[in-house]
Every structure is written in C-alpha cells, then in structure tokens.
Amino acid sequence: MAYSDKVVDHYNNPRNVGSLDKADQTVGTGIVGAPECGDVMKLQIKVDDGGLIEDAKFKTFGCGSAIASSSLATEWLKGKTVDEAEEIKNTQIVEELNLPPVKIHCSVLAEDAIKTALNDFREKNGMPVVERKGHH
Amino acid sequence: MSEATKEKPFSVFNEDGEIEAIPAEVDHFVLLGVGRKCDLDTEALETKFYELNRKLHPDFFMDAPVAVRIRSLDATARINEAYQTLKDPIARVIYLVQLESGKLEENERTPPPELFEEIFEAQEAAEEFQCCVDEEEAENLRERLNAAMGCFSALRDGQHTALDKLGAAWDEAMEKNESAPPEVVRKMRSILGQRNYIENTLTSLKRALEESE
Structure with a gap:
C-alpha cells in the first residue's frame, strides 16, 4: 500500500511536534491510543484570552498515517475557537489525506485526541464538557 | 472430554470424498477438529494440520476440474491460516476472545x-x-x-x-x-x-x- 503525497509530506515534515505544559490552565491535553495497532497519540491545545486556539502541539508514536493525521489536526486547530474545533471530523482528515480504508482508524484516533483535549480544557476552566457520541 | 462434541465433526469432504467449499462461519477450531480451548495440544494440532494438508494440497488436483482446483486452493489457504493462528498461544487467545466477545477494536x-x-x-x-x-x-x-x-x-x-x-x-x-x-x-x-x-x-x-x- 502506498501512502498519498500528503501523508508523506506530513510524515517527513510534521507540523507542530512537541509538548505544551500540561498543568497550564489554558492548555488542554488529549492522550489516546489504538489498541488494534498500539499507536499512541498526544495532542495539546493552548487557548488565548479571546477563546481562540493560539497553539497546538502533538506527539505521536505510530504509523505514518497516524502521524500525518495528528499533524494535520494541529494545523487545522490553530485559529479556531474551542466550539469550532469540536466540528472537526475524522472524515475530513480521511478526505484531505486520502487515507485508505485500513488507515481510517488513524483519523478516528486524531478526532478522539482533539475531543479529549477540548474537554480537558473545558473541564479545567469550569465549562460543560461535550459528551462523546459513537463514531465509525 | 469428547462428550461435548456429540455432533458429527466437521469435514472438508462430502460423502463421495470430494472437497466441499468451506462455509465462512466454520471457525479455526472446528476446521482443524480440535477443542475450542485456550490451552491446546500443539502436537495433536500439528498432526491434524499435516493430515488435512496431505489430502487437500493443490498438487493433487492438477488434473481436476477448475472448480475443484479452486476449492483445494481455498481449503489449503483456510487450514494454513487456522494452523498459523492456533499454534501460537497469544494469537490463539486473541482469536478465541474475539470469537467469544467481538473484535478488540471495540475496546x-x-x-x-x-x-x-x-x-x-x-x-x-x-x-x-x-x-x-x-x-x-x-x-x-x-x-x-x-x-x-x-x-x-x-x-x-x-x-x-x-x-x-x-x-x-x-x-x-x-x-x-x-x-x-x-x-x-x-x-x-x-x-x-x-x-x-x-x-x-x-x-x-x-x-x-x-x-x-
């Protein structure tokens, strides 16, 4: 199976690799994993006073598609409000990166990481958390 | 311990000794005729595998009609997969747990x-x-x-x-x-x-x- 050009690009030049201070009140952290392949992903957002995501970082140990999915996710997160970020769907990641069916779970992992990070931020700041619905 | 298996054991061959297509729902344990257990006798498993392999191998069906050759190939692939899965203790347990309670992806x-x-x-x-x-x-x-x-x-x-x-x-x-x-x-x-x-x-x-x- 060949990776698409966009996956290869994100894999070779991952955007926003790194960590933010987990204890910071303005930082939300999402740590998730895929039990079927053992990939692990950490995604963090930093929200400014105006409620906009000013920074996003990730660290993923896993396959190229998982790295590309989280790298793309951090690009999309920047500049969005927390509520706008909630709207990012794994299907958009699949479309943008042209992921084959066997790699769809990588995009699901990225969506999970985003939502966990957003809820972590909400929880820290006394905002109501958003219930997760089932996904595919 | 064979009291539990009162039903006729599964056979790849019909009454006339011809290879039948193996239904998808036949699991690895049934296919190789071993008990559905976590801890199984790997020597007996190996014996069963070779026994079946000798009967099903595509080499024996070179002159058979296409449909039979295909069934021989399919059956060989199925018993290979079953044997590879069941002989490895971890792969076997993963397979058994998933048979019993669904894919691990749903974890x-x-x-x-x-x-x-x-x-x-x-x-x-x-x-x-x-x-x-x-x-x-x-x-x-x-x-x-x-x-x-x-x-x-x-x-x-x-x-x-x-x-x-x-x-x-x-x-x-x-x-x-x-x-x-x-x-x-x-x-x-x-x-x-x-x-x-x-x-x-x-x-x-x-x-x-x-x-x-």
Missing part, C-alpha cells in the same frame, strides 16, 4: 493514564537517544532505555502469566460445559487491549539500543 480507546505516561517517557527517551550527539548525555539516556526495557519486559511477562491463568480458568469452565465466564473474558480483553502498546514500546526501545551499537 476502550483510553487506556490507563499511568501506562501511557510511561510509554511516552520511554518513546521520547528512545527518540532523544537516537539523535543525541553528546556522549555523557547519551550514556544517561542509554541507562534510562535499559531501565525502561526491564520495566516493559516485566509488564509483558506479567501479561503472559495472567493470560495463562485466565486461560486455565476459561478452559475449566468450558469443560464443565458452561460458557466462557464473562469476568475472565473481560480481563483477557483488557490485557490484550494493552498488549500492542507494550509490544510497540519494546520494539522502539530495542531498535534505539541496537542502532547505537
């Missing part, structure tokens, strides 16, 4: 935070070590990697011991003609759900240490 996606913290620490240390140029720093990292290696190897051993025990409990319950105990199945799923994280971390640590040699 919780948020595993214990303590384990994940250790995984990220180990993976990050492995990454740092691989691009580290300072000798003293590299020595410190190497020590950390070796410690992590010991830690994760112990975790893996612990998993195997726990799986053996749970497997014995499972088999015991099945022998009494009961179904698999839900508590045992749940514990096995949880262990197997963490297994790939531990294996992947061990692989990264090993690779980092080997590359430096």
